[in-house]
Amino acid sequence: MSVFTTVHEHQLNQFLTQFDCGRLVSFAGIAAGIENTNYFVTTDRYALVLTLFEHHQPDELHYFLDLMAYLAEHDIPTAHPMCSKSGSYLGELNGKPAALVRRLTGGSLEHPNTEECRTMGTALGQMHRTSPGFGGYREPDRALPWLQETGAILAAHLAKDIEGETVALLEDELDFQQNHPRGHLPQGAIHADLFRDNALFEQGRLTGIIDLYYACNDALAYDLAVTINDWCRDEQDGIDETRARAMLAGYQGERPLNDDERAAWPGLLRAAAMRFWLSRLKDQCFPREGEMTYQKDPEVFRRLLIAHRAQADATRAWLNG
């Protein structure tokens, strides 16, 4: 259950007076999600989601909310935040920064099929045609410096056990990533965590991209690699080539990758696998106090990283449809 901060009805009513959003009808905590406190809020005018941000700084929250508004206003299916009567997307509730966004319909897909992967690729391509025009900037917080810092902590921790092979993989991959920077690739605002649980579908149609709370400015093609690594994974923690080709075709129908991006592609898939292997491994080795009791499996991304390291040419071939 991820309601970390309980909201009482009188607090919510007070908060809603700042918005022109009608009268409260009902509200209920949302169990999914692992970072923030979320509630479904229904008024006599709107279906909304209330988020109380548990960790982020105001600066980055303005970036996330402005980006959501920008994308929604450019016809990318994202949840538009509600603007308060005083002109702000960000308020405060129960001592936490808080925002109301429009509730999207649909649900996330556990087993997306080829067509749904193509649809997601198309939407991501559209988003990446639009997002470089967004004026905000946020430094990537899970890029090389974070990989190095986290990798060093984990290598020291794992070296105490019998994880020789794991430490060697970690160090070798860090070395590779250090020698394959991505700053020369086309940049823009990226989602950075567009996993299956962060997109809503209804009858085969994408209704929305949610949880933009890792969004930052980074290489656009890296965002595509993050997305493929989750949406197109097969049962053996490799990549299902048919779904990957469909997602890439959908994406490139909107935004073809350039020669630099094509050359960098196998390394980007590795960077994306490494990022989620390390964040999950860190949560496993150093569980965050007082938060989620379930953990996401780091092994999935370790195996995927090994698979990507072994098949650079094959992954590049997916780019050709």
Ligand SMILES: Nc1ncnc2c1ncn2[C@@H]1O[C@H](COP(=O)(O)OP(=O)(O)O)[C@@H](O)[C@H]1O
């Ligand atoms: N705009 C929205 N419309 C509909 N459902 C939403 C919306 N935003 C969040 N949700 C629901 O809340 C859940 C948790 O949201 P999420 O942003 O992923 O939380 P966290 O940041 O804590 O991981 C989602 O899985 C989804 O069910």
Ligand SMILES: N[C@@H](CCOP(=O)(O)O)C(=O)O
């Ligand atoms: N998608 C990541 C988890 C990122 O955290 P969240 O707050 O978006 O749930 C993973 O699967 O490791």
